[in-house]
Amino acid sequence: MKKLTMLLIAALLMLSAAACSSSETKTETLEGKGNGFGGLITVTLTRKDGKITEVKAVGDEETQGIGSKAIEQLPAAIVKANSADVDNVSGATFTSQGIKDAVNNALDPQAYPYVEKAEKEEPKKDVAAADLYQGLAMVSNGRLGPGKDDQEVPVYSFNEVVLSALFDQNGQILDLNFDELEVATPNYDGADMPQFSGFPGQGGYNNDENHDGKIEGKTADSEDQYLAEFETWKTKRERGDSYKLNSGTWASEMNVFEQLFTGKTVVEVKDWFAKYTDANGRPLQAEAKSEEDKAKFNALNDDEKQMLEDVRTGATISLKDPHGDFIAALEKAYAMRQPLEVKEAAAEGVGLASNGRVGPGKDDQEVPVYSFNTVVASALFDDEGRITALRLDELEVATPNYDGADMPQFSGFPGQGGYNNDENHDGKIEGKTADSEDQYLAEFETWKTKRERGDSYKLNSGTWASEANVFEQLFVGKTIAEVEDWFAKYTDANGRPLQAEAKSEEDKAKFKALTDEEKQMLEDVRTGATISLNDPHGDFIQAIKNAYENRRPITLKSE
Structure with a gap:
């Protein structure tokens, strides 16, 4: 009997020890959610014997370099404090709060319920x-x-x-x-x-x-x-x-x-x-x-x-x-x-296309004129990729030996000696532009686009702006592929609308192969526009293509 009693006592002691050991090593993994600056933040929290031993936070929509710092740094502070009651990471207030809310939600979801953040009103x-x-x-x-x-x-x-x-x-x-x-x-x-x-x-x-x-x-x-x-x-x-x-x-x-x-x-x-x-x-x-x-x-x-x-x-x-x-x-x-x-638009885009030009010509001292162009296209597209609105503009900048009075100019960078300067725009060089930083900065005041230059920029069929308007209207309703097809079929080797009086035999043959209706369409176009759509003056087709490639969704509908 005494021996049985001793065995029972031993067994009870072992069970008690096991229970204590189990209590001391109790480990649990908890998950919680919170709202950060960009979107949902989730945490996975490990707690052992009631103490937080590990926190992992995930917030894919948080801003890199700012919110991401809180994702990386705050979990360690929470583990050290054994609490979500820690300081925010500087500059990342919303992300920090989202992490702390997620930790509290993991620890006590009833006291700290997760409420999905409403989408920002567009x-x-x-x-x-x-x-x-x-x-x-x-x-x-x-x-x-x-x-x-x-x-x-x-x-x-x-x-x-x-x-x-x-x-x-x-x-x-x-x-x-x-x-x-x-x-x-x-x-x-x-x-x-x-x-x-x-x-x-x-x-x-x-x-x-x-x-x-x-x-x-x-x-x-x-x-x-x-x-x-x-x-x-x-x-x-x-x-x-x-x-x-x-x-x-x-x-x-x-x-x-x-x-x-x-x-x-x-x-x-x-x-x-x-x-x-x-x-x-x-x-x-x-x-x-x-x-x-x-x-x-x-x-x-x-x-x-x-x-x-x-x-x-x-x-x-x-x-x-x-x-x-x-x-x-x-x-x-x-x-x-x-x-x-416009009736509707599902996307809008901006595209730029830049190129250099050798010319136009030389000055009276046989120094070449150089210029460069940046064409910009702003376009709206419908859900099938058709252009519903198009706006074109261009910045052309030339060396100051160009004799046009209103041409934007650039002399190169300070230290390069300036450039031949036709100051009076009379075809004669008076000297060189100043080789200074003041001259460099001042020249940007001349950088006006062709639309800004207005009536002073005249072409064969009107101003640059009026000619560009013709192509804007022409391309509305077309997809990018259709614009490219139009350009390939209806322009000459210089990127201008075809005409019967083409200079090359190839362009003459190209024009003659068209139907009467197509020839009339081109005559209508040339009445208002003879500008090239792709030559050293600028690549309008590429700018329009880039606008499509860069398009972003938008919602515009008529009443």
């Missing part, structure tokens, strides 16, 4: 056709920098900001599509930066060929090099994920401002810019560098400060500095707006 884009206006603008400026190369030769760059905008009859912004072409001297060390070495005869420019911060030599001083460099001229949207900024890519940051300004008028955007940006044109923040900007931020109320924090989570890019003037582009787009009569 900007109103359903307007009557008669109430719709389209604006297209280009604003250019030069920049001293960024910096110098390892041989102390300055880097220079210039920017062409392009904006396609839709407005209603009250001036409210219905849609914005910003893009930008930034071009630098080839001693800039960024691998994907568009480059320009100046004009042939100027000696080329220091070249960081390997993008390693070291100059290997100079670019070739040749016309082949000059023409080849335009192949590098891609916009910031076209450069995609390779163009990273503080809060994401250039495109993702610009998208934040496009959404922010939709629904406002141009005046309201200018007021926002004046009140909420610092001396560098960036959204204000508490950690402002200047006392003036600190005071400007401190004068705001809590809601305004929170709004700015929300903006800066996704965008810290400047809206007006030497990198580009987006506010001026918006003002110009509104000033140049034209009414549209």
